Amino acid sequence: MFTSPASPARQRRQRREREEAALKRDAALRAAGRFDALELAESGGTIAGALDPAALPRLADRAVRPSGLPRAAIAWRIAGGHDALGRAALTVTLEGSVFLVCQRCLGPFAAPVAQETMLLLARDEAELARLDTEEPEVVLANTPLDPVALVEDELLLSLPFSPRHEQGECAAAGPARDQRGIGESPFAGLASLKAAPGSKQ
């Protein structure tokens, strides 16, 4: 039996509907954000992103957002692959900075973050239990993983236990530096120029 081909208008509408459905599906995946770690390891793929560390719930009591300064950002990358023994693994790389509170002067400062960690992937609970006794970092990958939670884990591990400014950079050291600066400031020269005409009178 002969069926008439769909009209061009109808084809366009169907194509648009398909595209919209694909967009919605991609947006849902991005929102969920989870990924199959074993599949990423197998394919050697990489996922990446950036986030504001102060927005991470488990960093809320440590990371701060000082007003008047640009927001700190962490660029992250999770690369799938294998370790030297051929076991499925992820390499998590973090780069950026976090604003922490200095334990000496209680002022905020940007602590640099540059971290690369390899996480072994366990396919089930039994493998997790076995690997956990031998390896420092093992992740159970039998369900899709949340990249932000992985980044948060690694970031927490990389933060200093007792964060402090570099020696001599504390806010408490500020006034001392300012006092030293008075003799050298351009205003000192200006003051002596202003005094000069008065001294002639």
Ligand SMILES: [Zn+2]
């Ligand atoms: Zn300080």
